[in-house]
Amino acid sequence: MMPLRLALVPGEPAGVGPELCVRLAQLPRDYQLVAFGDRATLQAAAAVLGLPLRLLEPDQAGDQAGELVLIDTPNAVHAPFGQPDARNAPAVIEAMQRAADGCLRGEFHGLITGPVHKAVINEGGIPYSGTTELLARQAGCDVVMMLANPTMRVALATTHLPLRAVADAITAGSLTRTLQILHQAMQSDFGIARPSIAVLGLNPHAGEAGHLGHEEIEVIEPVLATLRAQGMDLVGPLPADTAFLPAKLRTFDAVLAMYHDQGLPVLKFSGFEHAVNLTLGLPYPRVAVDHGTALDLAGKGVADPSSLIAAADTCARIARARSRIIAP
Incomplete structure (x- = not known):
């Protein structure tokens, strides 16, 4: 049986999501974490926090503190923290859909998502009412x-x-x-x-x-x-x-x-x-933070990671309950 693998999507690149993901990556864990996001944004978030971040290839384990397996989903343009750009909306949605598709194919046991800026995605020309609705349409089920x-x-x-x-x-x-x-x-x-x-x-x-x-x-x-x-x-x-x-x-x-x-x-x-x-x-557990992008806090290194940490713990617990995977 494959080890527990969870997909992680930081969300809006100009918000606090990338910083929260870097903080999550520092914690010991008994599952593999695979991020779908922009490499440069995650590295910039690690620099803001002054924390180590080793971004690994998809075939590497990435289960150690400070490590994060990355499936690179590049932004269209550089997004300074606190300054969202609608041109990056397609990359945000692509990351979400690729991660969810991996869950549907059985490559991941669950999905953890950071905060998304609905208005920016709509300004980017993508009709979007929320990630809950997007994932339901992709999976073709009621949620x-x-x-x-x-x-x-x-x-x-x-x-x-x-x-x-x-x-x-x-x-x-x-x-x-x-x-x-x-x-x-x-x-x-x-x-x-x-x-x-x-x-x-x-x-x-x-x-x-x-x-x-x-x-x-x-x-x-x-x-x-x-x-x-x-x-x-x-x-x-x-x-x-x-x-x-x-x-x-x-x-x-x-x-x-x-x-x-x-x-x-x-x-x-x-x-x-x-x-x-x-x-x-959904056919897989999806757990997200309960807060927004906090653009006013982004890039300052002060955002509280508690909700994302709780989301990861909850997702892992539910994934194990569904698939009967035992923690090592």
Whole structure:
């Protein structure tokens, strides 16, 4: 059996992603790490940090501190830290797609991704709503975005949509698929045989029995009843303003929020530094940082690598759970 190999994509070359990858490369690890990015950018990040970085060829092991196997994906132009250039958007997307393709072919056991600048990619002429959606299209499957930290796991019924489009996007079919993917991931990736999932309502007070909206009565409650009959442990729909109270939260393995800003601000407030972003439903584990490119910090050597380190640890743990690879 091949050793555990994880693909790593730094993301926006002008952001903090390259620095975070250099810091990750310094840590001891029991898996192989293969980066898809621009050689010169990674070397510049190492110079900023004053840290050693030995970039190796794809056929080398690269499992020692300070080493990083690199599949070079050159930028179109030099991108000084803090100054993104839309001409590099194709290289950012190419790195992501090449790494994900390697996962789909079984060359890697999982994918770790750094922060990407959505606006810059769109300015580069590439329609892009997020990496979650890009990877789902590439793999041809339905996925669920979930953020997690040591305190909670929050999945999303909808992801990067304008708020006025959210209600129409929550259908019986989409909600059923989301809960099925979430339930399965809790079992396969987190080892929870019968996960308890809290499902939030869409409207204030979960619709207040129809007085503040009908989505709970017409869509959410019937879906939950059907899936409960199939054996799922689903609680809700719950009012979002009280579902995250610590006493309640301790009884749930995951929370499903109806839209992006319903659940993620609470999670990030509870533990931003150690939170990670997972894409559930892919044929391979994908774990990302939960923060942006931090252009104002790029090139200064002060960016906190905690989220990327947590993402790598989480990806390795899930990859082992899926493939039963034992750490050496």
